[in-house]
Amino acid sequence: MxxxxxxxxxxxxxxxxxxxxxxxxxxxxxxxxxxxxxxxxxxxxxxxxxxxxxxxxxxxxxxxxxxxxxxxxxxxxxxxxxxxxxxxxxxxxxxxxxxxxxxxxxxxxxxxxxxxxxxxxxxxxxDTVTTAVAPGTVTPASSDHFAVFTPYFRHWSTQRLRDALGVPRTIRVPEGVGSEELPSRAAVQGVSPGLATGGEREARRRLAAWLRSGADAYEEGRDDLGDDATSRLSPHLHFGTLSPVEVVQRAGVADNPGARAFVRQLAWRDFHRQLLAARPGASTADYRTKRDRWRSERTARADIEAWREGRTGYPVVDAAMRQLRHEGWMHNRGRLLTASFLTKTLYVDWRVGARHFLDLLVDGDVANNQLNWQWVAGTGTDTRPNRVLNPVTQAKRYDPDGAYVRRWVPELRDVRAGAIHEPWKLEGLERATAGDYPDPLITLADGLARFRQARGRE
The missing domain is CATH 3.40.50.620 (HUPs)
Structure with missing residues (x-):
């Protein structure tokens, strides 16, 4: 045999x-x-x-x-x-x-x-076990990989995916091969209290529920922080309890704006993997250097610690960082905002933030995490490397009534919606409703001026 x-x-x-x-x-x-x-x-x-x-x-x-x-x-x-x-x-x-x-x-x-x-x-x-389209399958005429997502996605979308495979009925294992005991979640110390459950059965249950009741509204709701209209399937894609090929195929059947937007996000996973396969050094080095002279970890230690703890004074940033610590997961819009704040408002090396995310994210992997951080920091594939996301403007747009902030920053639970994203503007008795919530580490104007000067934009 x-x-x-x-x-x-x-x-x-x-x-x-x-x-x-x-x-x-x-x-x-x-x-x-x-x-x-x-x-x-x-x-x-x-x-x-x-x-x-x-x-x-x-x-x-x-x-x-x-x-x-x-x-x-x-x-x-x-x-x-x-x-x-x-x-x-x-x-x-x-x-x-x-x-x-x-x-x-x-x-x-x-x-x-x-x-x-x-x-x-x-x-x-x-190939095509952890990706829908294998790295190297889609390449431009003049390079070994696509460096910009849009043309990559255009070619990626034309690829015919292999058929998804069924589950084997019988699996026979030879005698005499020893095994250690299976690990137990209960034996792991330091786990985030709100960490999701793993496993293929849970993954398939979540996928079915998402396709049945969440995918159609994904296009218009995916950035809404308060309602959290995301799929939350990223941990299962990271551990492979779901097949990217099968997920793309099942989502694509709907062929509506929500499903198409969701499939586009899956293509981003493949995009990052084809980039990392071609440029493995991008996990630790700038993909496109801006010759940044980042503030050192010693100089910026207090700011970095405040960012990690969710005590920056910017409510939406702090809410996202506290969600990360509690759940081991963070809303995608929150990831963009917290990364932009660290790298561009505080002007701290993207590698510091990427390491912290990898220390906590259940879906943290080298390709997605590092290359998303580089995209936000402007050292990666973003075609607008000097853009800075304003956390106040973004919060008012994607958390207009403050539901997300109230969920994760209880100090601000009693602050009215019109002021919750700028509590430093409160006065008198209203200021007391914010409890011991801190003032901002830096004004957005000062942070922007420092960043622009460092990048030679002024």
Missing amino acids: YVSVVLFTADLRLHDHPPLRAALQGGRQVVPLFVHDRGVADAGFAVPNRMAFLADCLRDLDDELRGRGGRLVVRSGDVVEEVCKVAAEADADEVHLAADVSAYAQRRERRLRRALEAEGRRVHFH
Whole structure:
């Protein structure tokens, strides 16, 4: 009996899983394997919120496998070493896994290929597992990747997606391959109290509910902070409990403005991945440098700490930062506003903000997080790199009655709607309704003047 190993990474599902379906061909036995990567932990990416969500996902995946006669094998250590050990224990002649795009993942793939081929085993990397369109599929005539989203999206939209794959009915795992105990969310310390539940079953429930009652209104409501008309599917896309191919196909069936706007956001994920695949250094270095002389972390320490704690004096910024800490997630409009405030109003290096987001975001990944931060900071792919988002103007537009601010900044709960986004203007008894809420760290005019001077715009 031939045996395959399927290495699960950011694809923790059974629906539409090309590596698993390929591994089962010919009636093969399969070892479904997940490795707690020591390299990820050493790099500081194994943070509580993602580890807790991951524990949910692995337990759910194991349950689903057991319902089909299989089980999940869990190991910890160096991924290459553990895959080779499991392949030897199972006498497997091939290994299947999803292709990835980060510099770390690409190095790991090269190491894995060399190690397995040296042992006479084959390794297969599968595209369109974590993306709808594979990086490198859509390229301009003069470059290896698109640097601007709009032309990328125009070409991306013409691609015919592969058909989504069904769930295997039976999965047979060979005897004699040992596994560690499955992790438990309860064992993880420091988890955000409002962290969502992980796992494929929860992901599919959320997707079905979103397509049934949320997607149609997405175009007009996606920036509304108070109503939160977003899908909240990003953690499931990050961990791969949902297939991007299947999500695009199911959303595209509706073919209305809301569904089209939602699919466009999914294309942004693929855009960032094709960019990072071509320029892996963009995870830590400016994609397009502006030769910024950012304020040092030592000089800006008090401002950075106030930003992290949600005590900047700008209510919508503080609400978003407090939502991040409580839920391990933040509304997309909030992400734009908090990033713009840190990099352009406080003039702090985007890497400081990106690191904090990665420390808390359950959906935090290198491609989306780093490249979105660079977009806002003006060092990435934004065609207007010097734009500055005004948090007051934006708050009045996207949280007009202050519902979002009241939810996350209880000090301002009793401030009237007309003043809630500028509480520093309150006087007398009205000022007392804001409690100990702080005054702004800096005026928007002073922050803008400093930024424009630093960028040579004045």
